[in-house]
Amino acid sequence: MQLTARLPDVLDLRQTRAAYEDNVRAVIGRLVASGAHVIISGPTLIGERPRRKNKKDAQLDAYWRINRRIASILNVEYIDTKRPFFARRPVGTPSEVDRGLLTEDGEHLNDRGVDVAQLLFVHAIDAWLRTPLDCGSR
DSSP states (O other): OOOOOOHHHHHTTSSOHHHHHHHHHHHHHHHHHTTOOOEEEOOOOSSOSSTTOSTTHHHHHHHHHHHHHHHHHTTOEEEOOHHHHHHTSOTTOOTTOOSSSSBSSSSSBOHHHHHHHHHHHHHHHHHHHHSOOOTTOO
């Protein structure tokens, strides 16, 4: 099952960061209590310019920190999708290029972006499946 918190909803401030954190923590907490294996990631990117050059980087970082904190507190796996995306920005790409590398429009992933995200999650799930079974953990 995939649970997605749509960042456009939180980035345009329809809910406060505190409310976002409370809601995500409640949902993840219930999933963990049910015995589910939870993998949480942070927001990936909004704009493909180099780091700190996109309009919403500060907001993106704030939600990234919230998701990491929740993963740590609830002891669930965290996948950093942001760094691998920025690492795939081709050297020499002009800094004004803000879409088309991994996204269609700077926000929604294109085929290459989907491949990157998919690979990160496949590796995490594969590693989890290869761990010796601990009674009651799956």
